[in-house]
Structure formats: C-alpha cells, structure tokens
Amino acid sequence: MSRIVVKNLPKQISQEELKNHFSLKGSITDVRLIHKNGEFRRYAFIGYEGEGDASAACDYFHNTFIKQARVMVEMCHDYSSKERPESWAEKNKKHKEKKSNKSQLKEASTNNIETETKKEGKKKKERKKDEDSLKEKLLGQYKDDPSFTEFLKANKKGAKEGEGAAVFAEQESSSEAEEEEDQEEEEEKEDKLAQKKNVSDQDYLKSLMKTETQDKDHIEGKKPLKKKEKKEFYTVVIRATEMCKAKQSNSRTFTKKAVKAFLKPLKFKSLRIPKNARMVAYVGFKTEKEMKQSLQKDKSFLDGVRVHIVKHEKPSGNGDTSNQNTNTPWTAKEEALKQAEPVAESGKLFVRNLWYSVTEELLQELFQKYGEVTDISLPICKHTRRAKGFATITFLFPEHAVKAMTELDGTNFKGRILHILPAIEPETKEQQKENLSFKEKKAQEKKATAGSWHNWNTLFMGSSAVVDIMAERYNRSKQEILDSEGKQSVAVNLALGETQVVDETKRFLEENGVSLEAFSSPGVQRSKTVFLVKNLPARTTAKELVELFSKFGELGRVVLPPSGVTGIVEFLDSGEAKKAFRNLAYSKFKSLPLYLEWAPIQVFKTDFVAKPEETEEEDKKTEVDEITKKRRAISRFSPVT
Template structure:
C-alpha cells in the first residue's frame, strides 16, 4: 500500500498478480465500489519503489503444490480444503460449522480404511462460491475442538477438466458416460420402483424357465405390451412385499423432493437372477456394509454402508459402470428408508417361500391380494392416527447419558402427562451394534402436557446428566403427512376407475385385456377426439362388476405399471352424477351459464350416455 511522508495511506495500492489472465480479469473490476468509493484500476508499467516485504517461499504451515497441481479460483469453484482437523471430529460437526455461511453442495471427509478414523482433512464445496470466500475469511485460523483449522482454496490437476478424459476422447459413448456419471447424484433421475422393459422380459423368462423370445413373441394372440405391463406389475408387487418384510418404509419413496440419505444407495437396472453375494463383493471393496437387500427377481437392490464417506466413494466410482451386460443405475435412497432394524427371521421365513412356490397360481394371487388389502387397511389406520396429531406435542431432549434407555426416559417424562411415543436416536458402530447418540424425542398426546414437562423437567437429572428440554422443530414429518394426504385424496366409492396417461397407440382391446386379469369387467370406454381422427384422448374409464375386483386392480396397477413406455395413473371415478347434473356442468363450463338458464334451453333429443347434449339455439 502506498504511504505518504507522514506514514498515512495515500489511497492507492499495488497488486502483483500471478498471470496475465488474472490481471485482465482484475482490470474488469474497474469503476466498482469499495467502501463507498468508486475504484480506479489501471495497469502499472513500472515497479513501485515501496514494495511489501518478501515472505519466505516455504513456511511450515503452507502446503507446497506439486508440479501437476494448480490452485483453483475460489470465487468460481467454491471449494475449500480444510486441514489440521481433530481425529474426533465427524462430518456432521463440519456441516454444522460451515453451513452457517451458506448452503453446502458436498462434504468430502476421508477416512482411513484400516482404522476407520478421519485422516485430519476435508473438502467443503458451497453451492454459491461467494459463501466459500466468506467462510475462508472467517474460519481460517479458528480453533475447532482444540485444534486450529487451516483453510485453503482447493487444488486441481493441471490439464484436467470437469469431464476428465472424456474431452480428449473422440468416442461419443465415453463422453455420454462421463456426462451421465457427473449427473448421477441428481435426485430426480427416475421413478424409484421403475423396472425397464428389457429387465422385465429377462426376469419373467428367468422365473418361468422360458426363452426371452417367448415372452416378447409378437405373433401370439394377446398383446406384447399388455404381457410386459402385467409382468412389471407382478415384479413390482414382489419387490414391495420383500422390502416391507425387511423393514423398508415404502412411504419414503413417494416423497421425491425429500431429504436423501448419505449411507443408503438404491441399485437399479440389475440383470435378472443377480446374486446378493455379487453385490456384496462389488460394493464391499469401498467400505463396510450394513445390509444388502435384493428381492428374488434380482432387479432392484438396497445397499447400506456404515460410513457416509465410504458410501459417497462407492457411489462416485460405481455409477454407470458396467455390471455383467448392463450399466448400474444408482440413486441415493430417501431419509427414513428403514423404519426398524434388520429382521432376524430370515431362516424362519425360508420354508414359507418353499410353500408358496408349491401353491397353485390362483392361490398365490389370492395370498398377494390379501397381503395388499391388509397393507391398505394398515395405511388407512396410520392415516387416521396421523390426522389426530397436534403441533407442539413433541419435545427434543438433549444431553442424555449414553446408558439411558427409552424406558427410563418414558418413566421420567410420563409424570407430566400421557405419552404417545418416546425414542432415543441411535447409530451403528463398527460391529453393527446400536449406540445412543445422546438425544431423543418425547411426544405427548396433548400440547398442554408438553408445556408442563418443559417447565417442570427442564434441567432434571437422569442417570447423572442434567437434561436440556425444548420444543422440537422437526419439519420432515408434516411434509410427509401432507404428501400422503394428497396421494390418497379420493377413497373408493364405486367400481369405476379413471385411467390417465394412456398411450395413444393403445386400443380398447388392450386396456380390456390388461384390467380383465383382475376381475370381470362391465364396460371399458376411451373417449375419442372430436376432430374425427379416430384417436382417443389419452384417458379412459374401466368399470368392474364388483368393487372388490376394482380395488384389487387399483392396488396392483397404481404403483408402477407402464404401457408402451408410459406410466398409467389411476384414480377413482365419480359415477353418482346424473344426466341432468352432467348437462348443467357442461353448460356452465362451455357457456358460463347458470343452471337455471342452462335448463331453459331446448334439447332436440335425449343424448346417448357419454355424449354432450345438442342445443337447438346456440347462444
């Protein structure tokens, strides 16, 4: 900085940049405001007489860059390198500190493979690079858990780009694989329970010991598209049943915008007949696994890691890699995908599978229908319970002794009122045992009881620890409840189903063939376009003879059934409307008339069911 004779600042400063490109970028900041003043920037031709004292090239706390490395521009990358971290720190601790300055995109917290201890450094990436600049200025040199953190801009290999070696290659396949791999962590890639047509054909051929050409035989009497759709429906039902039996919450998959897990990975597009041991060997190279769930069809699997860093490493390295003859499709599972520990009844359940294999097809279908009906009744009961929830009934309990059990906590807090639930958050250790995390949640039936507990039990001692009590601010559960209410907004009142998103190449015969699998049909109607093209309008109505058959078809086809590549969307149709009501609704919609005025118009002849009335004098 330039100084005057008296030692005061002269208002100008000399900045020596590393390269000409950086100097050109700095010159573009001309006329910007700094501290309320418009800054003038110009290129200096002569070296200033007063220069800053030269610093030694190598200082003990500075990291020397290798020959193949260069420092990233922090204002563009938003990626920080943090070192000198204590070995007792966790990824959650870093997230808590660095997220104060802005939303984080990624935390890379490496662990030693042998000891499972942190290596003492981490990489923090911000969504907005300006937040990384602020964090560097504020946190560099700060004491964190007894050690002074040192923050630096991250480094990259010289000559490397975001696409890696893909740009150097002329192969379109390699460039596409690199692009797919870069976007693999996106949470909106595809439907979680989606099963591809090729995978369905292979799974059905493997299950019934037939050739794949027989499953996709186009010369048979029934439609190939319907055959594949029914095969997909059967596979999805088996996958759902298997996941429920192994402690997986299916409701978590319906929340597309929900928070994603850091340790559980969904593996999709697997070839039929995949062995779970193969997946354990493939993913086990990258870290310790908790549980690997693979249904009998071998199409979709769930892989759980014990450490988030190892799960992230496996995800990055295995996404879109070749497994047998197909690429691996990986997706982070939603939070709360497991509602309980791994079941220990596999051996007891094995004979049941053998018994089911010996049943006749009709009996097996009846069992699956009974299980689906029972699951729906349980869902309705859960909805009724959830509707009774009142805000302000849940307390967050902190500073728990690790030896405190849920029974002890329940006994302490039941003095203030009737409890609805009492849970202590736990995590797995290296051996797979559940350990307390030192906090928990207590939910009362009434908010008055929660307020009473907040006043009376604040600072009470349980197992030698003074508890900190406050109202819980968890926002995940209300979001889940509202989404579930939207999904099941209509309940069954009739035997008629409204089917949306029907592909235009599908015919009435194919829709009848698809739905007649579940019971006897009364009518199948696909409304036609008025232009006279003969094509239908993309939706239709399927009316069953009995409500039980309609419910059976709805439960089977509503999850993930694709016809000609389009997913069928099912809703319960309203059939209680009379012909007069339809006339009034049509008049109001097209002409904006009131029911009284609409009824005064003369109709030449009574219209046929399902057709619009013809007015004698159009307005």
C-alpha cells in the first residue's frame, strides 16, 4: 500500500504546505485533507508513487512536529484487507445490531410468556365450562324427582327461591359468556398488534393509548380540528423609484396608514411591509378587478415619493423546481449511468481518480492480469500534457471486465483509490442516418471500418496523382499521357509511372529513418501513435499536413516524400492519434478522400527526441547564475577587514 494517513495535524495548514513537507521522501500523487461540514478534522491522506516511499515517509515523519503539533503517521490498508481497523461507523453499526438482537430476544421471551399465560387462562375457562355443563345435566336429571323436591323443602330455601336461583344462574351464565366473548375479541386484537415484527414496545403502548383516546372522543362527540387554508389574494408590489430612493434616508419605510390613504377608495385584504427592504410594500386584494384598478396608480406619489406599482409574480412551485432539478446535467448523467449497458455485456470500464502522470503502459500492466485488453483510451490535457485523471478500458471478453471491476474497485493504485464504473456508450445518431443519402451512408460505413486491417494497402497511390506527377515531370499535358492512340496503352503508362513513384518514395523513406522491413512482415503489431496518410493530391507539402493534423494534438515527426502522395505522421500521445484517425479517415482533403492506416510498431528506426527550446526566462537564469558565480569567486580572494 503506497498511501499513508497523517493524524493530529494543525488546524491551519494548506494542501500545498502538506505536499511540500512530505515530498522529501518521494513523489506524491494525492493529498486529501478531510473536512466535515466545512470544518477540518485535523487528519489527511497522502499517496505516494511507490510502496517503498510510503513506508520510508511513515518511519521518518512519525511523531515529528508540524507547526507545534506532533503528528502520527500510519500506513493505510485496502477496504478488503483483513488488517484494516474498524471505523467508528462500523463499530456503531455492530453495537446497534447487538442491541437490536437483545431486544428481539427479550420480545420473543415476553411473547412466549404471554402466550403461555393466555393458554393457561383458556384452559381454566374450558374447565369451568365443562363443570357448568355437568351441573346443568345433573339438574335436568333430578328436576322431576319428588325426593329431590322434598330435600329442597326440608332445607330453608323454598321452591320459589330455587326457581329464582335457577333463573339467576341462567342469567349469570349468559352474562359470563358475553364477557368471555368480549375478552376473546380484545385478546385477538392485541395478538395481531404484538405479532408485528417491526413494532417496538413504545409503539405498541402508543397504539393502545390511541384506541383509548379515540373511544373517549367518540363518546364525548368531539370533531377533528380542520386545518386553516391559506387564502390567496391578488397581490401588487409598491416600490419607490431608484432616484427617490437615493434622495430619501436609509431608514425611510412606508407605513400602513400612508398606504391605506394612497389606495383609497380601494380596500385591501393583506399588507406586508418587509423590514430589510427599503420603501417596498406588498398589497393583496380580494378580486382581480380591484388589483387592476390599483395598477392605474402607477408612477403616482405615495407619502411624497414617486412609486411604481407592478403585479407580483409568485415564484415557481414544487413542480417547477422538480422539473428544474431533473433538467440539470448531473441528473441527466445519473440517468444515463442507470440506463448504461451492464459490464457483463459491454466489457467496457470507466476508471477515474487516476494519477495525473499515469500512462497507457501502466494501465495495460494493471488490467491485463484479468484478461486481454483490446483498447485503452486515456485523455490528455492540451495545456499540461498530462492525463486528465480518468480512462476507458475495453476487454475482449466481458467476463474479464466484470472480474477486474470487482477486484480493483476501491483498491490503491499509485497512491490513489480507484473508482471503477460501467462505461457509457456514445449515443447513436439513428435518426440522422435515416435522413442521409445512399452515398453519405456508404461514406459513414467506410469510416467505421477504417481501422480494420483488410482495408489497408501500404503504398497505395491514386491514378490521378500519378498522372499529375508524370505530366509535371515530362512536361506534357494529361491528355497526351492518357492518349490511347500512342504506341503503349494507357494502363501500361500508368503502371510504369506508378512503379517509378513507388521506388522514389521507398528510397526517400529509408533515407529518413523509416524501416520498410516492418511493412513486409505479416501479422505485425500496429502502432498506436504513428499512421500512414495515403491518397494525397500530388505535390502536397509537409506544412499542409502539419496544419491538418496538429488540430488534434502535439505532433512528433512528419515524413513526406517530394511527390507528396503518401506520408507518415507521428503523434506524441496515443489518445490524440486515435482522435485524429477517427475524425480524418475518409474525410475530404483537396477534393480527395484521405486513406489512413496504422503503421507497424517499429516503423521508425530511432525513437523521437524533442529538440530543447530555450526560452527567454531560461536564458536570463543562466546569465544570473554566471554573474553569481563570478561574484563568489571574487569574494573568496577579497581582503578581510
């Protein structure tokens, strides 16, 4: 891991100061000061290019002082690492989970106890019912028995009393049955509330309290309170003119009495005079007719001040703000990301938070571990000539892209945390294609297949360009060269002229450091920065090619033979070369379409070396250094006083 965390930093420290302080132990790729709600939390993350630099900085700067603050420096760990310490958020989450588990266990135990008590109560009720039913059966058997009646008479209770007791017993049993039914209904309701998983003890008690209060309200006959609806009036704004504002004092405001006298005989329903605004009043009328009548008093005097009266336009409501939010560019990007083709189908990844000095070779080394990479697009800034911090990587097989995304997302790369997303394909212009002609559609199809190798012919030359060169060389007109009545046919003349031009171009390319053997080897790997430019008009100059291709990026070498029919163009960055190739392939240049072909990898025998260009500032620096050296030499031999 080439990333460190620095704790206990001073409150007032900038990103540049921290970078300069820690750059003693290696090249820094990232410095991130952590803030929360605009307040610095006194710790930062610093990324180094290599792991050795990060460990050396950790050992060197740990327990050292920065502006009277003793800092602690520690090594960072990846999110997936087992050595990574738990954050406070993770600890709090685990603590909450433990609490919730305990509360769930308590609820389960209480529920079990309640169910057991309910079961016991139901069993007791069933026993009582059985006993009552037995008593009723026995009384029914001995009701007509004379000995039983004599037994009752022998006791103090009479027959009437016995009959009344029997009736009382029946009424009592019926009332008990009704009470039991009501209790069972209430218990069923309570069981339904208690069986809900997400209901806590407080919510359960609140629900019981609500039912009690609702019953009370129902008994007392109370009606629910209605919310007061805001009345909408037709509002106008009374505002003083700018000249009158300048003349009056800053504390001058309108009064209710003055506004009322100004608007007579009109009667307003609302009046609002803001405290912060000077000489402004908002007046609301009940009808639109009254509002229009008040507008007629525009440019009249209120309390000695000329005023303007304008209809008040209400700000856009929630619906308009929601529409504005949906039309913002970031919401459009979010929707495009949601609708993007999944990585398992496209095999394309969008990688961001990259180091600004990263190269395509480094990205190739990182991602080719997971599968064959077909294309890497790394945009370069034109001003700084460094990467913009993001790239697009395409795999041959989509499953390799999925694997790379799952394993590399959130990991450290050159001191920075990678963030990988599915890449969004460029929008297809199908509607424009439908309106194109057959010729334009064919041109677009050719442009789309310009990068395929089967369309390439290395030293292709157009017949019109060959005719122009032959006519210029032999001082003849095109009509004489293309004359079919001569000794030789036109095809033979063109073939002889083309072979002569091809030999001349080969000789010129070899003299200028181009390896022709690289073109002859089959299946050779193609370059990403150099390509051939073919089908040029005769006598095209190198200056014209530079003007054409320099729009897309910085050029290295431009090789063009004297005939000006076929040339070689080199870019310093592969991304700019791809952009130029994509835009200029089969485009029209001097009434002829350009044919582009990626050159072999070792097309040039030597690497490109930029010529050092000394600026005026560098010249001044060298002069100053020479003067200081002379002064030091003189001071050494000067006499000491």
